[in-house]
Amino acid sequence: MDQKTLEEKTIICRCSDVTLKEVRDLIREGYTEPDEIKRILRTGMGPCQGRTCGPLILREVAIMTGRTIDEIVPFTYRPPSKGIKMGAIAKGGELNDK
Amino acid sequence: MINKANVVIVGGGISGVSIAYNLAKKGMKDIVVIEKKYLASGATGRCGAGVRAQWGTEMNCRIAHESIKFYEKANENLNYERDIDFKQGGYLILATTKKEKEQFEKNLKLQNRLGIPSKMISSEEAKKIVPYLNTEDVVVATYCPIDGHINPFKATDAYALAAEKLGVKIYKYTEVLDIVIEDGEIKKVVTDKGDIETDIIVNAAGGYAKQIAEMVGVDLPVFSERHQILVTEPVEEMLGPMVMSFSKNLYCQQTPEGSFIMGRSGENEPTDMRITSSWDFLDKMAKTITHTLPPISELTVIRQWAGLYNITPDRQPIYGETKDVKGFFLAVGFSGRGFMVAPMTGLLIAEQIMGEENSIDISSLSLERFEKGELVFEPSVV
Structure with a gap:
């Protein structure tokens, strides 16, 4: 497989169906921070909240901008730590109140 | 970084880039936008992404309605290759x-x-x-x-790219540390990447509007x-x-x-x-x-x-040049709706800076209204 096909066929974000090519194109255009890439491509906004694409994008940004991974700000992690049904939260609160 | 500009806009949210775009479109040269993090990293990118024309005062209805009309055609108006995802549901x-x-x-x-x-x-x-x-x-x-709904990141991106095509310089990851004034006039902006001489500064710093105004000794009644x-x-x-x-x-x-x-x-x-x-x-x-x-x-x-x-005390934005500091313009205090009115914020502030008559009368939204006790009552705020 040539490089171009490889970039087009490699999925970086499974939640939002984003390819390696889309990520690399955006970095080339100057969106060189994971938070900027996230806001255009929705990488990290899906149900897994960046657990898969986060480290992959960090690595791509590091390689393409010549920085080390510790110099790059990763996605912010926010609650809930795992997806939970709204109904469960609504009910749970009521039980605890009693 | 350039060291001289005609206008420096503090804040790379939707208001800041909309003001920059509108100014550049009117022919203003050497415009700079300074953003501490990435574009839309503050209130814009954190907002609920809703836009509505249903307001309770004539001024707010007109500002919001005209903004929606702009957003309806924003992809074409701004030559945006992506999509601002306007869903008019x-x-x-x-x-x-x-x-x-x-x-x-x-x-x-x-x-x-x-x-x-x-x-x-x-x-x-x-x-x-x-x-x-x-x-x-x-x-x-x-x-x-x-x-309806509009994607705040992409709307900001659309304005920013269009502004840059017109020559606007946007400095991301750059923090404004101080503003130097002499005899009540703006002289320069001090950032962590260098100084920029300018006569005009627009405070479009959203959540940080008060801190930016303090740099020129203007006390904003906002929190x-x-x-x-x-x-x-x-x-x-x-x-x-x-x-x-x-x-x-x-x-x-x-x-x-x-x-x-x-x-x-x-x-x-x-x-x-x-x-x-x-x-x-x-x-x-x-x-x-x-x-x-x-x-x-x-x-x-x-x-x-x-x-x-x-x-703000009346939950209305503060628009316009301050009386005490010449060249210091405010586009602050949106009280939760800066995103939905940004197209008109950009146009109205650009008109004021260019010395043109405002297309919607916003004189009642000046900072001085709080001193005079002339607050604007809007019944339809969350």
Whole structure:
């Protein structure tokens, strides 16, 4: 497989169906921070909240901008730590109140 | 970094880039936008992404309506190759009291006179728009089909790219440390990447507006309050409009990509610039929304976040040049709606800087109104 096909066929974000090519194109255009890439491509906004694409994008940004991974700000992690049904939260609160 | 500019705009949110774009379009040269982090990293990118024309004063109706008209054609107007994702599914605003209904009747009269296609509908009619809406406490509702959702990141991106094509320089990850004034006139902006000489500064710093104004000795009567939001996993389309209620304290909308975004105001939210998330919000939001829109019980919440409302005493923005410091313009204090009015913020502030007459009279929104005690009353704020 040539490089171009490889970039087009490699999925970086499974939640939002984003390819390696889309990520690399955006970095080339100057969106060189994971938070900027996230806001255009929705990488990290899906149900897994960046657990898969986060480290992959960090690595791509590091390689393409010549920085080390510790110099790059990763996605912010926010609650809930795992997806939970709204109904469960609504009910749970009521039980605890009693 | 350039060391001299005609106008320096502090804040790379939607207001800042819209002002920059409008100024450049009017022929202003050497415009700089300074943003501490990435574009839309503050209130813009944290907002609920809703836009509505349903307001309660003529000025607000016109500003919001004209902004929606711009957003409708923003992809073409700004030559944007991506898409700002404008979904005009309308806003369905629920009234739960007779008093609220009476206020809505007044609002509608005004809105319709100004050409805004809003209308009063019964709870049965509301159920036709949202079949699973719990209407047990709904007296009546208003619906306006041109309201809806826009992607705040991409709208900001669209303005920023269009501004850059017109020569505007945007410095991201650059922090304004100080502003130097002499004899009441702006001299230069000091940033962590260098100084820029300028006569004109626009404060479009959102949650940080007060801190920027302090640099020139202007005391803004604003504070920044945390407001929280959550989002669910994406599902198939099942909600057209933004469902909102002032008295029930909620808003909820399904985005074009399928996830539900919802928020409410908290009772004791911090005002110390914190944007952390709280359990209390998640708990109360879940209870409120599953009562009004029961099927949401089955949706999985995947993230909470928060942003800052920069709030003024009358919850109206502050627009215009300050009396005490020449060349210091304000586009601040949006009190939770900077995003939806940004197209007009950009145009109106650009007109003022160019010395043109404003296309909508916003003289009542000057900073001086607070000294004079001439506050502007808007009944339709969350």
